[in-house]
Amino acid sequence: MYKETAEKVEDAKKQARADKKATEKAEKTDKKVGAAPKKSSSKDDKGQTEEKEIEPNLEYLWQLKDMGFPEDLGKRALIKVKNESVAAAVEAVVAL
Numbered sequence: 001m002y003k004e005t006a007e008k009v010e011d012a013k014k015q016a017r018a019d020k021k022a023t024e025k026a027e028k029t030d031k032k033v034g035a036a037p038k039k040s041s042s043k044d045d046k047g048q049t050e051e052k053e054i055e056p057n058l059e060y061l062w063q064l065k066d067m068g069f070p071e072d073l074g075k076r077a078l079i080k081v082k083n084e085s086v087a088a089a090v091e092a093v094v095a096l
Contacts, residue, residue: 008090009090012067012086012087012089014087015087016085016088020085054083055079056079056083057078057083060074060089064089064093067090077089077090077092078092080092
């Protein structure tokens with residue numbers, strides 16, 4: 001069982017690296033095109049910054065479920081890592 005879990009974690013890390021490379025490539029493309037950066041916070045009427053509630057990325061959540069992680073744990077991990085990647089969420093699950 002430990003070996004299977006270790007293999008799942010390694011697979012998730014590989015997937016995260018691929019996701020990170022794809023994200024970096026997309027960000028570079030956005031910068032070349034001149035797209036505005038994505039923001040996760042907004043200002044209210046008083047000029048104070050408030051954080052938007054983060055919803056877990058459903059695609060990442062399904063990948064975590066396919067690896068055998070419970071849905072609620074996957075959601076908490078994805079929120080904790082702000083949907084960075086599946087591998088980051090796996091690392092967060094291990095830390096939780």
